Amino acid sequence: MNLSIREAFGKELVKLxxxxxxxxxxxxxxxxxCKLSFFFEKFPKRSFExxxxxxxxxxxxxxxxxSGFRPFLASFASFITGKNVEIRTSVSYNxxxxxxxxxxxxxxxxDGATQSSVQDIAVMRSLPYFEIIQxxxxxxxxxxxxxxxxxxxxxxxxxxxNDVTEFLPKNYKFKIGFPSLIKKGKKNLVISSGPTLSNCVxxxxxxxxxxxxxxxxxxxxxxxxxxxxxxxxxxxIITVEDHSIIGGVGSIIAEIIAKNRLMKKLKIxxxxxxxxxxxxxxSLEKHYKLDPLSLEKIFKVFFKI
Amino acid sequence: MTDNNAKLCCxxxxxxxxxxxxxxxSGHIGPSLSVVELIYLxxxxxxxxxxxxxxxxxxxxxxxxxxxYAVLDELNLLKKNELKSLRKINSRLQGHPDKKKLNLVDTxxxxxxxxxxxxxxxxxxSRLLNTKNKIFCLLGDGEIQEGxxxxxxxxxxxxxxxxxxxxxxxxKFQNERSIDETLPExxxxxxxxxxxxxxxxxxxxxxxxxxxxxxxFLKNKYKKPLLVYCNTIKGKGVSFMENNNKYHSVxxxxxxxxxxxxxxxx
Numbered sequence: 067m068n069l070s071i072r073e074a075f076g077k078e079l080v081k082l083x084x085x086x087x088x089x090x091x092x093x094x095x096x097x098x099x100c101k102l103s104f105f106f107e108k109f110p111k112r113s114f115e116x117x118x119x120x121x122x123x124x125x126x127x128x129x130x131x132x133s134g135f136r137p138f139l140a141s142f143a144s145f146i147t148g149k150n151v152e153i154r155t156s157v158s159y160n161x162x163x164x165x166x167x168x169x170x171x172x173x174x175x176x177d178g179a180t181q182s183s184v185q186d187i188a189v190m191r192s193l194p195y196f197e198i199i200q201x202x203x204x205x206x207x208x209x210x211x212x213x214x215x216x217x218x219x220x221x222x223x224x225x226x227x228n229d230v231t232e233f234l235p236k237n238y239k240f241k242i243g244f245p246s247l248i249k250k251g252k253k254n255l256v257i258s259s260g261p262t263l264s265n266c267v268x269x270x271x272x273x274x275x276x277x278x279x280x281x282x283x284x285x286x287x288x289x290x291x292x293x294x295x296x297x298x299x300x301x302x303i304i305t306v307e308d309h310s311i312i313g314g315v316g317s318i319i320a321e322i323i324a325k326n327r328l329m330k331k332l333k334i335x336x337x338x339x340x341x342x343x344x345x346x347x348x349s350l351e352k353h354y355k356l357d358p359l360s361l362e363k364i365f366k367v368f369f370k371i
Numbered sequence: 372m373t374d375n376n377a378k379l380c381c382x383x384x385x386x387x388x389x390x391x392x393x394x395x396x397s398g399h400i401g402p403s404l405s406v407v408e409l410i411y412l413x414x415x416x417x418x419x420x421x422x423x424x425x426x427x428x429x430x431x432x433x434x435x436x437x438x439x440y441a442v443l444d445e446l447n448l449l450k451k452n453e454l455k456s457l458r459k460i461n462s463r464l465q466g467h468p469d470k471k472k473l474n475l476v477d478t479x480x481x482x483x484x485x486x487x488x489x490x491x492x493x494x495x496x497s498r499l500l501n502t503k504n505k506i507f508c509l510l511g512d513g514e515i516q517e518g519x520x521x522x523x524x525x526x527x528x529x530x531x532x533x534x535x536x537x538x539x540x541x542x543k544f545q546n547e548r549s550i551d552e553t554l555p556e557x558x559x560x561x562x563x564x565x566x567x568x569x570x571x572x573x574x575x576x577x578x579x580x581x582x583x584x585x586x587x588f589l590k591n592k593y594k595k596p597l598l599v600y601c602n603t604i605k606g607k608g609v610s611f612m613e614n615n616n617k618y619h620s621v622x623x624x625x626x627x628x629x630x631x632x633x634x635x636x637x
């Protein structure tokens with residue numbers, strides 16, 4: 067069954083809201099698009115519509131958190147993570163437990179560059195205490211929302227709007243800091259998260275057995291020892307992301323490789339230092355070479371298969 | 372509270388501000404001296420730090436941290452000699468308030484414009500918990516140039532959030548120059564009125580005026596969210612610092628001038 071990741075997020079939050087009365091929701095006139103509307107309908111008293119005022123929303127969420135609540139503040143990733151100084155001072159500096167949910171990361175479609183966030187991970191990574199998670203499938207999204215609701219830390223959730231067919235096994239377990247190998251390979255490894263991971267899986271399935279896949283949904287923190295151990299069996303590594311190649315998953319892997327002097331061949335594949343254009347999501351995927359077919363070609367060349 | 376007693380306390384607080392900034396060798400003197408009476412009375416009358424679930428004080432103009440710390444010291448809420456540690460590594464008294472280090476701080480601040488939104492969050496939280504806490508928010512008159520203040524004002528007015536009281540420290544100056552030279556405030560009071568606030572203008576150094584408003588606010592006597600515009604003097608209490616923006620943020624206050632200032636306050 068296809069379920070968009072944002073829908074899985076919205077539905078799971080309602081489930082959790084029934085048990086956990088500390089969960090509250092804050093919206094900036096985008097609750098329908100972010101699927102926070104499910105929570106608003108079910109728990110109107112614990113839901114706050116701030117209007118088109120993201121800075122105010124960040125402060126309100128921080129105040130709610132410091133009053134003992136667990137706010138989920140959702141908006142388009144590009145808009146909400148653009149409020150850097152507000153998140154930095156009101157949330158991060160106070161080390162308060164706001165969950166910022168950024169939807170519409172990556173290649174979102176005809177609305178174009180202003181609404182498509184391809185810088186949010188880079189921006190959020192540098193903020194102290196923040197954890198960053200980008201779930202890759204509906205199943206993982208549910209687990210990540212559970213984790214986020216129970217935690218007291220500031221968290222940035224990058225929630226895709228894409229429909230993703232479930233590809234993770236039923237016994238899959240998300241663990242913060244420990245990206246998991248969802249397919250073992252020999253020498254060759256693909257690292258990705260979010261909706262692009264499912265495209266990577268399709269591409270790898272066409273190529274064959276000797277390519278491994280690492281689900282990098284836990285973007286920050288990363289247990290370095292775990293990554294070093296995982297990378298040990300691989301020589302050729304490619305990171306794939308619907309995000310700028312500056313400051314995203316590729317950068318994280320490059321840092322670990324350089325810091326630990328690992329002898330690896332690394333390719334960082336993502337959005338070049340630019341904004342993305344308008345078009346249908348599938349045309350955009352092809353244009354930026356993030357669709358399964360383009361990925362298959364890129365993998366074949368890089369892995370020399 | 373007797374007026375004379377409060378006056379004496381405020382004089383002590385001013386001396387403590389200068390003492391801590393003199394030892395730190397830097398800090399915002401002018402905008403700290405302008406808010407002494409306000410912070411002292413807010414904390415003395417409105418915030419009981421010993422209670423677990425209590426009213427909150429949001430110092431949105433975080434650069435007035437030395438005034439906040441000096442008031443805490445005057446109320447015996449700091450450690451002995453702690454004021455000397457202002458702006459130092461591992462001190463609870465960071466250059467701008469840090470909630471992680473000092474748990475009497477209700478929000479960290481320093482990047483301007485954010486405190487009023489935090490106040491909303493606190494009051495919404497209190498409403499859900501049914502605790503009816505009061506939130507005291509102190510803004511600078513330069514600070515209200517930040518757009519977020521007006522996002523928050525719009526929200527407070529729209530939802531008639533009467534448990535927040537907003538004070539503006541109207542000292543007429545900002546970082547570089549006067550407000551008038553930077554961005555004149557046209558019809559400031561009417562702006563707040565139009566957002567749904569009841570507005571009052573007072574002398575921000577008048578103990579009886581501030582005391583009266585705080586007491587009425589605590590008794591829920593105001594029917595709308597309250598904006599108190601406080602006419603204050605930047606650098607208040609030391610003649611050569613008053614209305615002298617050289618003392619907005621001071622580096623290395625000399626011993627001579629420090630002693631001169633203390634002498635005036637004595």
